[in-house]
Amino acid sequence: MPPRQQRTNRVEPTDATATASGDSATDGRVDGEELVLSYPGSDSPVIDGESVTATPGAVTALVGPNGSGKSTLLKGLADQLSPDAGTVRIDGQALQSFDKKEFARTLGLLSQESTSPDSITVEELVYHGRYPHRGFFEGTTEADQRAVERAIDLAGCGHLRDREVGQLSGGQKQLAWIAMVLAQDTDVLLLDEPTTFLDLHHQLEVMEIIETLREESEITVVVVLHDIEQAARLADEMVALGDGEIQARGTPAEVVTEDLLAEVFEIEAEVEQTPRGPRIEPLRARHDDESDH
Numbered sequence: 001m002p003p004r005q006q007r008t009n010r011v012e013p014t015d016a017t018a019t020a021s022g023d024s025a026t027d028g029r030v031d032g033e034e035l036v037l038s039y040p041g042s043d044s045p046v047i048d049g050e051s052v053t054a055t056p057g058a059v060t061a062l063v064g065p066n067g068s069g070k071s072t073l074l075k076g077l078a079d080q081l082s083p084d085a086g087t088v089r090i091d092g093q094a095l096q097s098f099d100k101k102e103f104a105r106t107l108g109l110l111s112q113e114s115t116s117p118d119s120i121t122v123e124e125l126v127y128h129g130r131y132p133h134r135g136f137f138e139g140t141t142e143a144d145q146r147a148v149e150r151a152i153d154l155a156g157c158g159h160l161r162d163r164e165v166g167q168l169s170g171g172q173k174q175l176a177w178i179a180m181v182l183a184q185d186t187d188v189l190l191l192d193e194p195t196t197f198l199d200l201h202h203q204l205e206v207m208e209i210i211e212t213l214r215e216e217s218e219i220t221v222v223v224v225l226h227d228i229e230q231a232a233r234l235a236d237e238m239v240a241l242g243d244g245e246i247q248a249r250g251t252p253a254e255v256v257t258e259d260l261l262a263e264v265f266e267i268e269a270e271v272e273q274t275p276r277g278p279r280i281e282p283l284r285a286r287h288d289d290e291s292d293h
Contacts, residue, residue: 027187028187028188028219029055029091029220030077030222031052031053031087031090031092032051032052032053032073032076033087033088033089034051035049035085037072037073037083047069048244048245050073052073052249054188054220057214057220058221059210059214059221060220060222060223060235060239061225061234061235062222062223062224062239062241063225063228063239063241063255064240064242064247068244069241071112073241074190074224075192077222078109079107090107090187091187104186105186107186107189108129108182108184108189108190109181109190110191110194112193112196117165118164118166121161121162121164122152122165122168126176126179126183127144127148128183129185130147150182150183154179155175155179156209157176170202171201171205175205178191178209182213188220189220193225195225195226195230203230207230228256229277231252232278232280233277237249237251238252239255240255240260252278266287267284267285267286268282268284268286269281
């Protein structure tokens, strides 16, 4: 079944979600407003008063060097880390006002800490993504089956459906986890470094999945990527972070500049604009005595 047709058969949209924004339930706009995010026991916040918006139906990439706060910001948007101050809203509705199942029908998260029993099959894992759409005693429905088949097809892991998760390579497991999150059939999808530690083949597979979602569905995607050139090729919009602060935001062409690479990533590089997005040629690392700060 083509992905766009499947999106029109969204399972059991909730009345709370349908009226959350007073407009369209499937807009999928995400707003983080003046967020202060820190970890227990830390002396200072990682993110201190930053605001970010994910445009409905677009792919927004969060980029930055190690320790810049990009994964922390994503955790705040996903309600995995409660803000010390500020608010996260989806279509104008604060996350705190969602009940657990309603939230799981609205936002899907693929984190770096995903785990599952090794003995379950890929198909069983993907069916776990349908739990938010079912009552406690309800079995699977035809809608669940369609959503699972669509997710497996989008993730390109049909050949793995009967394999046990414990038998899979790292790249194969990542595709299975992506399929499970896709089966949630949410308006918003958050991905935390989905290509890290994958070989180039599986990296490209993950990027193709995200590109397909952008082209053939209305889902809003926010993705943390370590590779800035990969992010620039994939994203509609980019947010660059450094030292817990947003340093730049806009289209890839607006964000990926030689000045930003020097200031935020501390590298000298040449940037060439191409039809596939900015191409970066790193030249050398910059050092503290060459920086303006």
